[in-house]
Amino acid sequence: MAVTPWQLGNIFGPRVAIQVKGDAAGRMIKAAKHPLLISGGNALKEMVGDKPYIEFIVELLKARSMPFIATGATYKDFVDRGLNPIKIMNAVEVVDRLRDSEWSIDGKDPHDLVVFAGLSYQYLSQLLSCIKHFATHLKTICLDRYYHPNADLSFPNLTEEQWIENLKLLLDNVKSR
Numbered sequence: 001m002a003v004t005p006w007q008l009g010n011i012f013g014p015r016v017a018i019q020v021k022g023d024a025a026g027r028m029i030k031a032a033k034h035p036l037l038i039s040g041g042n043a044l045k046e047m048v049g050d051k052p053y054i055e056f057i058v059e060l061l062k063a064r065s066m067p068f069i070a071t072g073a074t075y076k077d078f079v080d081r082g083l084n085p086i087k088i089m090n091a092v093e094v095v096d097r098l099r100d101s102e103w104s105i106d107g108k109d110p111h112d113l114v115v116f117a118g119l120s121y122q123y124l125s126q127l128l129s130c131i132k133h134f135a136t137h138l139k140t141i142c143l144d145r146y147y148h149p150n151a152d153l154s155f156p157n158l159t160e161e162q163w164i165e166n167l168k169l170l171l172d173n174v175k176s177r
Helices: 022-031 053-063 072-080 091-098 121-134 160-175
Strands: 035-039 068-070 113-117 139-142
Touching: 022 113, 022 139, 022 160, 035 053, 035 091, 053 072, 053 113, 053 160, 068 072, 091 121, 113 121, 121 139
Parallel strands: 035 068, 035 113, 113 139
Antiparallel strands: none
16 A cells, blocks of 8 residues: 655655564564664654653664664764764765765674664655665665655654554564564
8 A cells, every 4th residue: 555755745756665564673673784773863852752752762772782873963862871873974974875885884794774763854855765776785764753755664654652652563573582
């Protein structure tokens, strides 16, 4: 079943994101060989229930050890929560480097999955479009509440309650053995 993008002016082409539920997203993150998480400033503004979105991201990063990049003003908030991002970079610069199939932020194996959380919808749409067309060696997943057709996997447009439930399922699957 087709999902209407949250931003109707988004022209995304014939290949669109597969709708995913939290449990499947969690399994994909868990199975990735060398995932990378990129977090944006909306992680400080968005709420997941009564907690900021960044709290969920921190819990995910603790459950699945993976390198992550803090964009914008999120660095201090991650450090205050006991996590040190590998880099503070602009998301456009990160995506530019991700086009190189041999590059990784930590100098280890190249990334196979990029997880996006907390970037503005319009900005992320363009970043995902670049990866979709010029970094075909990568899989992308968006954990935000709205459907991103340029990702490989995305939640459909969700109510706040549905989003919270899917994020809980995702964490449960990442934490499971």
